[in-house]
Amino acid sequence: MIELNSKIPEGPLADKWTNHKNSLKLVSPANKKKIEIIVVGTGIAGASAAASLGELGYKVKSFCYQDSARRAHSVAAQGGINAAKNYRNDNDSDYRLFYDMIKGGDFRAREANVYRCAELSNNVIDQLTAQGVPFAREYGGTLATRSFGGVQVSRTFYAQGQTGQQVLLGTYASLKRQIAKGNVTMYPRRQMLDIVVKDGRAQGIICRNLLNGNIEKYSAHAVVLATGGYGTIYFLSTLAVNSSGSAAYTAYKKGAFLANPSFIQIHPTSIPQLNPYQSKLTLMSESLRNDGRVWVPKEKGDKRNPLDIPINERDYFLERRYPAYGNLVPRDVSSRAIKERCDAGYGVGSTGYAVYLDFSDAIKEQGIKAIKSKYGNLFDLYQKITGENPYEQPMKIYPAGHYTMGGLWVDYNLMTTIPGLFAIGEANFSDHGANRLGASSLLQGCTDGYFILPYTISDYLADKINIKPLSLDDPEFQKSEKEVMDRIDRLMNIKGKTTPLTFHKELGKIMWNYAGMVRNEQGLKQGLKEVSELEEQFYKDLKITGSKHNINQTLERALRVADSFEMARLILHDALNRKESCGAHFREEYQTEDGEPLRNDEEFMYVAAWEYTGEDKEPILHKEELKYEFVKPTQRSYK
Amino acid sequence: MKLTLKIWRQNSPKEKGAFKTYILDDASQDMTFLEMLDALNEKLIAENEDPVAFDHDCREGICGSCGMIINGRPHGPGKEITTCQLNMKAFKDGDTIVIEPWRAKPFPVIKDLIVDRSAFDKIMEAGGFINTDVGSAPEANTYPIKTHKAEEAFEAASCIGCGACVAACKNSSAMLFVAAKVSQYALLPQGKVESLQRAWNMIMKMDELGFGSCTNTGACEAECPKGISLAHIARLNNEFIKSGFNKLFADKH
Numbered sequence: 001m002i003e004l005n006s007k008i009p010e011g012p013l014a015d016k017w018t019n020h021k022n023s024l025k026l027v028s029p030a031n032k033k034k035i036e037i038i039v040v041g042t043g044i045a046g047a048s049a050a051a052s053l054g055e056l057g058y059k060v061k062s063f064c065y066q067d068s069a070r071r072a073h074s075v076a077a078q079g080g081i082n083a084a085k086n087y088r089n090d091n092d093s094d095y096r097l098f099y100d101m102i103k104g105g106d107f108r109a110r111e112a113n114v115y116r117c118a119e120l121s122n123n124v125i126d127q128l129t130a131q132g133v134p135f136a137r138e139y140g141g142t143l144a145t146r147s148f149g150g151v152q153v154s155r156t157f158y159a160q161g162q163t164g165q166q167v168l169l170g171t172y173a174s175l176k177r178q179i180a181k182g183n184v185t186m187y188p189r190r191q192m193l194d195i196v197v198k199d200g201r202a203q204g205i206i207c208r209n210l211l212n213g214n215i216e217k218y219s220a221h222a223v224v225l226a227t228g229g230y231g232t233i234y235f236l237s238t239l240a241v242n243s244s245g246s247a248a249y250t251a252y253k254k255g256a257f258l259a260n261p262s263f264i265q266i267h268p269t270s271i272p273q274l275n276p277y278q279s280k281l282t283l284m285s286e287s288l289r290n291d292g293r294v295w296v297p298k299e300k301g302d303k304r305n306p307l308d309i310p311i312n313e314r315d316y317f318l319e320r321r322y323p324a325y326g327n328l329v330p331r332d333v334s335s336r337a338i339k340e341r342c343d344a345g346y347g348v349g350s351t352g353y354a355v356y357l358d359f360s361d362a363i364k365e366q367g368i369k370a371i372k373s374k375y376g377n378l379f380d381l382y383q384k385i386t387g388e389n390p391y392e393q394p395m396k397i398y399p400a401g402h403y404t405m406g407g408l409w410v411d412y413n414l415m416t417t418i419p420g421l422f423a424i425g426e427a428n429f430s431d432h433g434a435n436r437l438g439a440s441s442l443l444q445g446c447t448d449g450y451f452i453l454p455y456t457i458s459d460y461l462a463d464k465i466n467i468k469p470l471s472l473d474d475p476e477f478q479k480s481e482k483e484v485m486d487r488i489d490r491l492m493n494i495k496g497k498t499t500p501l502t503f504h505k506e507l508g509k510i511m512w513n514y515a516g517m518v519r520n521e522q523g524l525k526q527g528l529k530e531v532s533e534l535e536e537q538f539y540k541d542l543k544i545t546g547s548k549h550n551i552n553q554t555l556e557r558a559l560r561v562a563d564s565f566e567m568a569r570l571i572l573h574d575a576l577n578r579k580e581s582c583g584a585h586f587r588e589e590y591q592t593e594d595g596e597p598l599r600n601d602e603e604f605m606y607v608a609a610w611e612y613t614g615e616d617k618e619p620i621l622h623k624e625e626l627k628y629e630f631v632k633p634t635q636r637s638y639k
Numbered sequence: 640m641k642l643t644l645k646i647w648r649q650n651s652p653k654e655k656g657a658f659k660t661y662i663l664d665d666a667s668q669d670m671t672f673l674e675m676l677d678a679l680n681e682k683l684i685a686e687n688e689d690p691v692a693f694d695h696d697c698r699e700g701i702c703g704s705c706g707m708i709i710n711g712r713p714h715g716p717g718k719e720i721t722t723c724q725l726n727m728k729a730f731k732d733g734d735t736i737v738i739e740p741w742r743a744k745p746f747p748v749i750k751d752l753i754v755d756r757s758a759f760d761k762i763m764e765a766g767g768f769i770n771t772d773v774g775s776a777p778e779a780n781t782y783p784i785k786t787h788k789a790e791e792a793f794e795a796a797s798c799i800g801c802g803a804c805v806a807a808c809k810n811s812s813a814m815l816f817v818a819a820k821v822s823q824y825a826l827l828p829q830g831k832v833e834s835l836q837r838a839w840n841m842i843m844k845m846d847e848l849g850f851g852s853c854t855n856t857g858a859c860e861a862e863c864p865k866g867i868s869l870a871h872i873a874r875l876n877n878e879f880i881k882s883g884f885n886k887l888f889a890d891k892h
């Protein structure tokens with residue numbers, strides 16, 4: 001059995017990374033040229049990694065399923081990116097950012113990793129600014145910041161409501177530069193379907209070329225997965241519709257452990273589902289809670305126009321329950337509070353599953369112009385989708401599946417339990433514990449890709465400089481290739497009646513009902529049963545038309561959905577195992593008197609890392625104990 | 640509502656394409672345009688047909704994947720929206736909708752409504768970046784930037800690379816796309832240093848890839864889902880002319 005070794009360096013918190021870096025082996029420039037690295041994914045994490053590795057002189061191959069690297073899902077991030085610059089002189093520091101992330105994550109993340117992320121945050125802002133990312137500015141010309149949920153300082157850098165787009169385009173530009181120099185070769189429109197492991201090391205991947213259906217083999221000295229999150233397990237989520245955990249799941253099947261898969265963030269402020277045809281949910285950035293106030297009518301089922309409801313008949317329930325943080329409580333806390341009000345019958349809108357996010361006070365205080373310059377494009381987006389004008393009417397919002405804290409288990413070097421296979425960005429589990437603080441994912445993706453992986457990967461590669469990449473004719477490649485082809489044929493040949501889209505919607509419903517914002521033992525068990533039944537149905541009744549030798553988006557989806565069933569089961573397993581509530585994982589059986597999550601540090605202060613043991617077999621749980629040496633875990637309080 | 644859809648079907652780059660007509664009985668005004676196409680595809684699969692291929696991902700107007708010509712207009716009716724943001728409220732029962740891919744030589748059709756936009760990536764490789772190495776960045780507040788300049792740069796930077804500008808232009812020019820990038824960097828001190836060379840390289844690449852020249856019709860601006868302004872083209876021309884002079888000068892000396 002594989003032993004979990006997190007490789008967390010010894011020493012004082014603030015020195016760990018520096019000491020560790022100094023101990024990492026290097027690869028000389030002449031030798032780097034001989035080393036090939038595959039990076040799957042071109043979001044902020046993958047693009048920054050591929051560009052940095054290319055710049056260092058490695059030979060990099062970069063893959064994504066979109067037609068261009070610039071379209072990776074990161075492009076959709078809205079609100080901002082955190083850094084402990086302390087530009088506002090509000091007594092911010094690396095330590096404070098670290099502490100906010102650890103506390104926000106409800107004490108289920110590693111101290112050392114989170115500190116490193118905070119410590120590198122300033123470099124990220126410097127790097128992105130140098131690349132021409134047009135962050136918002138103060139009148140004096142210096143960089144502007146704003147506040148985000150779960151913190152009491154202003155440290156979020158932003159580019160209107162399109163920070164992800166701008167940060168991604170920055171990383172994309174650095175990737176383009178390396179492509180132009182010949183250091184990186186780009187392979188767009190590829191769906192990675194297998195990872196080739198030989199002699200215990202990850203040495204290549206198998207992809208389907210989405211244009212012609214060819215099954216292609218690529219080999220390298222190391223493989224980096226930057227394939228993002230699996231929030232689409234709920235079908236409706238704020239993610240791009242083709243996002244999936246398929247790649248992480250593939251790694252899991254090949255022996256990489258998957259950690260805390262049930263830690264999934266449900267974001268409080270999304271535009272609610274408006275009709276049954278809907279294919280995705282659109283986020284309204286958390287930054288809006290800086291100036292927007294969340295409320296419902298005090299009277300159950302009050303159907304009056306919100307403008308006609310006087311102030312004293314409104315329940316500003318976040319401000320009421322959490323006076324210290326008010327509307328800026330962390331995401332898990334506000335999502336549950338919103339659900340609680342709606343379940344209790346106070347919700348608004350046609351379905352009763354929405355609450356108001358109201359800007360009228362902010363507009364009165366700051367003027368329409370100020371609000372427009374902060375949130376203009378978000379307001380426009382809202383109006384385009386709902387047809388309502390948020391300058392005049394409060395927005396209606398409801399929580400939606402958004403971000404996966406869980407992911408591939410990695411050690412301090414960002415390497416999975418398969419040597420040579422690394423995971424960065426949302427695809428790994430490392431920095432966010434049981435709940436992610438807003439604006440810290442773009443940060444983590446950039447620190448992983450620009451500043452951590454390029455150093456740690458050389459430690460792995462240093463003794464591989466004389467080894468040639470695995471031959472594409474190697475039996476291991478042929479085996480993987482055949483396995484992928486068989487998988488595709490199996491799906492194409494079912495010839496049933498139901499499309500993958502229908503199956504995906506059904507799976508989403510099951511997961512939202514039983515493994516959404518609130519979970520309990522009975523529901524989770526029911527979920528396991530229903531997922532397995534649905535999967536059985538899938539392999540009997542799936543229908544795909546068109547050819548496997550051409551663009552076939554139905555087949556692409558079917559391949560992702562096929563992996564989702566097993567992923568879903570793992571999520572349910574993990575949620576069942578964790579008999580406590582922490583962060584986004586809320587088990588009804590474990591709550592305080594006033595409905596806050598009740599952690600059980602005695603028994604569950606660990607990372608649950610799951611090992612695959614074969615089809616239809618129970619996964620094995622490995623525990624990585626979390627040791628808090630520098631902070632004292634407390635019951636989170638935002639009151 | 641009932642719709643008649645005339646959709647361009649083309650199996651591969653090499654085969655000839657043609658319009659095919661489909662009837663969709665149960666479309667709803669609550670759908671987005673792409674959800675309507677999803678519904679059509681579900682129906683086509685049920686009828687053992689190959690569904691209509693189209694690029695899409697974020698479905699919220701930010702990734703630039705989607706894009707088709709709807710009733711003669713890139714991204715369809717409506718101002719400053721992408722195809723995925725187009726609402727079926729823009730149509731009514733009994734309507735006929737004609738749907739076709741971007742039509743432009745540098746964007747060959749791959750299948751149905753999917754075109755090859757890799758030419759945009761090549762233009763970006765020719766100069767759509769600032770030459771700065773990881774690790775060498777100065778402190779972020781080193782260069783103060785006036786708010787309005789930063790905002791203008793942001794507006795230019797908000798181009799999503801969808802290609803509607805090219806599809807809208809009778810010359811298939813990519814000037815708006817190139818101008819947005821050149822302008823973003825030219826407005827910022829970090830990017831100013833290489834601005835002239837960048838303009839030159841990107842325009843040369845654009846010409847080489849078969850995009851036409853700009854005759855100032857403004858069709859691109861009118862159809863751009865992000866409202867990228869023609870003013871950026873003026874700035875690009877300016878940088879380009881200056882870069883031309885510089886080259887001339889450099890050649891003589």
Ligand SMILES: Cc1cc2nc3c(=O)[nH]c(=O)nc-3n(C[C@H](O)[C@H](O)[C@H](O)COP(=O)(O)OP(=O)(O)OC[C@H]3O[C@@H](n4cnc5c(N)ncnc54)[C@H](O)[C@@H]3O)c2cc1C
Pocket residue numbers: 040041042043044045046063064065066072073074075076077078079080081163164190191192193226227228229238239240243244246247283285402403424425426427438439440441442443445
């Ligand atoms: C609406 C929204 C708003 C957000 N706002 C913020 C914010 O304000 N601040 C913040 O910090 N975070 C925010 N987040 C979270 C953040 O955007 C993401 O967590 C982050 O961008 C993930 O980046 P990534 O590089 O890890 O992965 P992604 O950007 O998801 O990229 C994944 C990449 O992997 C590729 N890929 C995946 N699977 C395969 C496969 N099988 N084969 C080939 N390629 C594959 C894709 O093509 C893509 O290139 C937001 C998220 C959403 C959904």
Ligand code: SF4
Pocket residue numbers: 797798799800801802803804805815816819859862863864865866867
């Ligand atoms: S300039 Fe506008 S139309 Fe052209 S690619 Fe950019 S966003 Fe699309």
Ligand code: FES
Pocket residue numbers: 694695696697698699700701702703704705706721722723724
């Ligand atoms: S699907 Fe992303 S812009 Fe339309």
